Amino acid sequence: MKSKGGTCLPFFSALHPMDFPTFLIQLLNSVQYGLLLFMLAAGLTLIFGIMGVVNLAHGSFYMLGAYLAYSLSAQLGSLTLALLVGALLSVGFGLALEWLLFRHFYKRDHLDQVLLTFGLIYIFEELRSMIWGDDVHGVAIPALLGESIPLTANLSYPVYRLFMSAVCVALALGLYLLISKTRLGMKIRAGAFNRDMAEALGINIKLIHAIVFAIGVGLAAVAGMIAAPVSSVYPNMGSQVLIMCFVVVVIGGIGSVRGALISALLVGLVDTFGKVLLPSVSGMLVYMLMAAVLLWKPEGLFKQ
């Protein structure tokens, strides 16, 4: 089966003929998916790497964001406004959760954290059901971003997805600048390196941890909010994304935001091209990737 026009890429033609424009578009798809995964994974790897907390409820924060986008945009009438309000609300929620529960678990065993967050998943799922119900909802894309850019005769690329990627890149840059160029970032890194020493030097570690946790929750919720228009909003949407998120974090190396970025893009590539080139094993490919990476580098690509 050959496609008209364009040359077939030699590498792929053994598996599946693909012309160059299609290849580029698939690359774009991979990057866009990868960037969204990165936003989720960044929050998780921060919480993990800096406070050593395993948080299985991270997917629930993503779901929280999506449902916030749905109800806030309905009430406020605009997605952008909903994004801002929602981001503030989720950061506040993150601070509350940290103060109430998580800060007592930094010194606890990973297993206890697994158990705690597993219990939280149940609680959040039920609360979601009680507050917002179990129906499937859509979130409207703002008219400004509703267009699609034609790429080939048949295929267009939605502007909104470009917007999503732009937000992810902006947040990634913001995170990088925060961590490496600001005083707060310096304190965060010091606290991650040696908590007691940092505390002895007068850094308010409790506050730092609270801020990092809140940022992590906020990132996950914002990811859910901007993804809501394209993924729609439905029960259990967090659990699917959770496993993928952990895979990204582990491949990248726990605690490494740079690692999370590279690994998210890698996972995006494998998932996208896997579906097209190796559909019979596409479900397993990402796990095979993770197993392969860990067997080569048992602590992830960019060990902290």
Next chain:
Amino acid sequence: MSTPTANLEVFPRSVRLVLWLGLAALAAFPFAGSDFYVQMVTRMMILAIFAMSLDLLQGVSGLVSLGHAAYFGLAGYALAFLMPQNEAASLWLTLPLSVLASGLAALVIGFFVVRTHGIYFIMVTMAFAQMVFFLFFDNKALGGSDGLYINFKPTVNLGGWTLMDLDNKKTLYFFTLAAMLLVYGFLRRLLWSPFGRALAGIRVNEHRMRALGFGTFGYKLTAFSLAGALAGLAGYLWGVQTGYINPELMGFHMSAHAIMMVILGGMGNFAGAIVGAFGFEVVLHLFKDLPQVGSVQLGKHWQLWMGSFIVLVVIFAPRGLLGLADRLGRHKGAADE
């Protein structure tokens, strides 16, 4: 990776009493309960075996596996493939083969997985389990997403005599009880054997063990394979009891539930795994069957109650229910001084 918590390996008198009473209750139960409850307790005992196998890894060796259910389900699938469509196969054939299948899979996967540590070990065990899950889910030849039926219970014959009729729910109950007690006895012996002590040492400080000359890789791999085989025994019994095997039995949720059961009961002594398995299931059923109060159907919101229960246990009973019993027992003792 896990902090060396005191694992209650020697049972204080209070805990021993509770366990003996529990055993008595289990032995007497089928004569008091109806078919439905006999089946329910049989299932809890099967899950207890599964939990004990995980305890060997998690509580004793300090290896937290998020993919243990893969070996549980594999034995069930082995039974499904070994059982012909039109007649029953023998227990003597199917049981060893199914358990062996799980053990071998654990050996192969363990070979790759055991070289990682800590959270990476957790994730890579999960990855392999997901791969096995998708292998069965995506392939119609292996049953596909709808799973496989097991049309008969295996026969237990010896020289023309039928030793046991596993179709009889009470017989299956006692068979499972015997299996559970055998596994418990075996694992308790193992705990105090040189092999078990080495595993405990690895849990506490692997570097030190290596410095002392122990080949920790071999010990961990053996524990991993043994745990897989025992999980296979539980999976086999599940297949015998329910007659239906589906890919979700190998999935993430099943593995996570096993971890919760082991932590809930108290890790590292196998009795906790049994208590945890029973406790988890009983609490889950209690919450789901809550009555209607006013206009609120309490049972419908079982996820909220279950989640809160888990959170409360983690906060207030960090060494699980047995740890709690021990603490209460010690308080009593001190108060009576």
Next chain:
Amino acid sequence: MNSTPTTRRLVLTRSAAVIGAASSGLLLPELAKAQSGKLRVGLMLPYTGTFAQLGVAIENGVRLAINEQGGKLGGREIEYFKVDDESEPSKGIENANKLVQRDKVDVLIGTVHSGVQMGIHKVARDSGVLCLIPNAGVHMATRAQCAPNVFRTSFSNSQPTRALGAAMVAKGHKRAVWITWKYAAGDEAFEGFKEGYLAAGGTIIKELGLPFPNVEFQALLTEIAALKPDAVACFFAGGASAKFMIDYAAAGLKDKIPLYGSGFLTEGMLDAAGPAAEGVMTTLHYGDSIETPRNKAFRLEYAKAYKMQPDVYAVQGYDTGLLLVHGANAVKGDLNNKAVLYKAMETVTIDSPRGKWTMSKSHNPIQDIYLRVVQNKENKVIGVAAKALADSGAGCKMG
């Protein structure tokens, strides 16, 4: 050891008390269940999770039908028992047994998810209890594993898509790409589509599948664009359907390559999908806008009773209620009179909002499949894609 005789006795007596209480607590439902003469109806549906919407709709339909017919079954009062199946196949048998063995229901109505149905089906076959399937389309229930006590009032997975092919060819779309998830329901839906489409003269260029329940469609949408088919036929259900239609439209494919699907693509999803769903054609055994007095009356009644609009799941639940009432009346409430009960249910003509339908030999509906198009956030019925379509019932060793 610090324990004194007091301690030991204390622990002993307290433990005995706890275990005694626990075991009698487990036995309590047994003791409390004296024969009350009421007919026990067991509902095993998803009350939590992704399919919760559907579970509610089905139960609403069942109750509406029974209440409309007098609120009694064969003259007997009804006692409802409900179990949440959580869409968890591993617990299917356990949950079904709660209703069949613990609550001793006379009829089991369930469920939505095919994997869970496998468990229910085993319990139904082993126990012989009357089992009515209000949704799950898994083939085996009315094919290789059919049973005299199991009746389905919904559809088999290949029925809606079987009718799709002819409609597509009629519109001149002879080269199509098929896309769905790689799981049993997707495979069975494809079976129907392939049969119908090839029979009508169409060609399937490619069969695309993504792993269940992955919803990242972009890669395959790009693939579809590269393949340049006349049309795309699909099967998706649940939240993913809205996402698929949204992604399909956003990729600019909607106006260039017409999208068809099994009706589940657009059932209950039109609000979530918005303008992306406009113009999508589907085939299903029901359509909201069926212009018959029967359907209009039903929709009015349902909306009045439950303050929401009914969908195909509500209709399936409703028909289940009608079937049960019919059967129970034929045996005057004595569901143990199996021969008469089954005969009555096998020979019934259900006057359903979807139109009149009958039972096939393997206990699956023989029904009309409608062609619908989405117009103004509504599934508008524009014709009948297949009349009196029956599932093959291949491998069923009954009658």
